[in-house]
Amino acid sequence: MQNDEEGENAPTKSTAYVAVVRLSFITAGFVLAGLYLESTYGRIRLNNLYYPYFVISMLLLFGVTVYIEEIYGLFGRSPDLDFTESMKVTLEKWKRPIGLVLIGTVYLFIIDLVGFFSSSALAMIALMLVGGSRDAKQIVGVTLLVLALVYLLFVRLMGLQPPEGMFI
Amino acid sequence: MAIALIPEALGLLLTPQNVMFICIGVVFGMIAGSIPGFTGTNTVAIALPFTLAMRPEIALVFMSAIYIGANYGGAIPAVLINTPGTAGATATVLDAYPMSQQGDASKALGISILASVIGGFLAALVILFLLGPIGEIAFLFTNREIFVLGLFGLAAVAAAIGDNVRKGLVSGFIGLLIAAMPVDPTTGQRRLDFGFFGLYDAVPFVPVVVGLFAISELFYLIDKRAISSDTDVKTTYRDILGGFRYVLSRPLSLLRASTLGLVIGSMPGAGTSVANFVSWAIAKTMSNDPDSFGEGNPDGVIASEGSNSAVTAGSLVPTLALGIPGSGTTAVMLAALLLHGIRPGPNLMQDFTLEANIIILSLLVGNVALLIFALGISKYLVRIVTLPTFMIVPAILVLTVIGSYAMRGSMFDVWFMFLFGMIGFVMRENDFSLIPLILGVILGPIIEGAFLRSMLISSNDPMYFFESTIAIILWIGVVFVLISQPVFTVIRGVLESRTDLF
Structure with a gap:
C-alpha cells in the first residue's frame, strides 16, 4: 500500500521524503509518549504510573527497532526526485x-x-x-x-x- | 450450565422486533459486503452508532446479523464479476468466476449461498455447545491472568495480522497509551487530555473505530471512479437451486470447510482471509482432480465459502471468552459489547452467559435469514458495484459524522473520528495494522484495571504476575509469539542460502 514505494517505471522519490513518510506514524507515537511523560511525571504518584510507563517502555522498545529497520531500508536508494518534487508527485497522486x-x-x-x-x-x-x-x-x-x-x-x-x- | 439458558435466550431472541432487526442486518451487511474494498469490518463499524438507541440484546443481534450478511456479501461480486467484495471471498474468485465464464454463474451463486449458510450454521451450532466448557475455564481467570491475557492477545494479534510483528506491537502499544490518556482511575488526577473535556474520563472508542476503518477507507474509495462496470451476467433461480443440490451432494467437503473455518476463526488474529485460502488449498490437495481447481471446480467454491462463513462463529470464541478478537470485524464487535455495558473477556462467560447465548443463537437465526435473502436478492446486488464512488463516499461520510455525533451528542467525537481517519490512512500507507491499535484502545481500560487491582492485592510486587500456572503459560505464549516470527525468518534465511528449497 505504501505510496512512497514507486512503481517499476515511476521516478524514485527523495530519501528524505520517504523517511518522513515512513517514520511519521511512529514519530507521532513517540511524541505522544513524550507529552504523556511531561504531563504526568512528578505530578502523579509513581505507584499509579507503573502501568502507563510500562506501556511507554514497550512502545519505545519496539518503536526503536522499527525505526532502525525503516532507516536501514533507506540505505542504497538512488532517488530521481528531490524533496519538493517528491512532494508534488504525492500531492498529484493523492x-x-x-x-x-x-x-x-x-x-x-x-x-x-x-x-x-x-x-x-x-x-x-x-x-x-x-x-x-x-x-x-x-x-x-x-x-x-x-x-x-x-x-x-x-x-x-x-x-x-x-x-x-x-x-x- | 450455558446450555440451560438456551430456551430463555431463544425466547428473548425470537421476538418480532429481533427477527426484523436480523433481517435488516443481514440485508444491510450483504449490500455493504458486496462493495469491493468495503470490508465487513467497515460495515460493522459504520453500523455501530445505529445500535446506540437499541437494547443491548437487540444491538448485539443486529451486529451479528450484519457480520453474517457482510461475510456472505463478498461472494456476490466474486462470483459474478471476478472481484471479491471482502478478503474472505478472495479464494472464491478462483473457481467461481471461471464457472461464471463457462455459463454456470447461477450454479456458482447457488453454491456460494448454501455453502455459506450451512458452513455458518454448523459452526454456530458447535460454538453454542462449547459455551459451557468455555465458561468453566473462564472462572480460573483472576485480575492477574486477565492482565497477562490482554498482553498475550495484543501480541498474538500483532503477530497474526500484518507482515511485521514489531509494527503490530507498536500499533497495539500506541492504542494502550491512547486508552491511558484520561484521568487516573484510582486518584482521578488528569493525565493527558490536552484540555479536552471529551477525553477527560474515557477515550471514546466508537469514533476511533469508525475513523480508523470507515473514514480511512474513503481516502481509497474516492480515488476510484466505479468499482466495476461489468454486470453483464444473467442468472436464473432454477440454476441457483441446481447449485444448492450440488452442495447437498458434497456433505464431506462442506463439513471439512466448516471445521477448518471454525478452527482457524477461533485463533486470535486469524480471520476469513486466512481460512478461505487454507480451506481451498486443502480441498485442492485432497481432490482426485487437483488440476481442475482454479479452472471452475465447484468444490473450490464450497471450500472457500463454507470456511469463511464458519469463521464468523469461530472468531466469536476468543472475542467473547477471552476478549481477543479473531478478526477485524470481531474487534469492532468488541467495541459494540462495551458500548452496551458488556465487558468482554473471561468475566463475560460468568456475568453475561445469557447474552453470549443470544449472540450465538442469533448467528443460527441469521444464517436462516441469509438463506432467504441471499436467494432473493443476490443476483440484483451485483449492480451496487457499478455505483460510482462519488455517490458512495459522500453518503458514508455523512453517515459516519452523524453516527459519531450520536454517541454523546458531541462534536468533539466527530473531530476525533476524522482525526483517526487520517491516522488510519497514514498507518495503512506505512503497513501498520489498524486492528492492534483498535484492540489497545478497547482493551486498555480492562488491562489497566486488572493491573492496578493486581498491584493492590500484591502490595506492588511485580512477581505476583508470575505466580500462577495460567499466568506463566500466558507469559510463555507471549514470548513464543514474539520470537516465533523472527526465528522463522532466520531459519528460512539459512535454508534459502544453503538449499534450493525456496
Missing part, C-alpha cells in the same frame, strides 16, 4: 483524498455554524464534484436521498437532535 480532507475539515467547521443538514448537503455536493460528477440531477438526487435517510434513521427513529446553526 489529490482526491486531499480534497476529501479539506472538504471534511470545512464541513466539520461549519456544522455548528449552519446546522447539520445544510452543511451535509454542501459537503456532499462538493465531494461529488471533486469525485468527478457533473450531473446536477444526480447530485441533488443523491444528496436528498441520503439526508432523508439520515433524518429518518437518526432523528425520527433514534430521536437524536443533530447540531443546529443558522439553518437546520
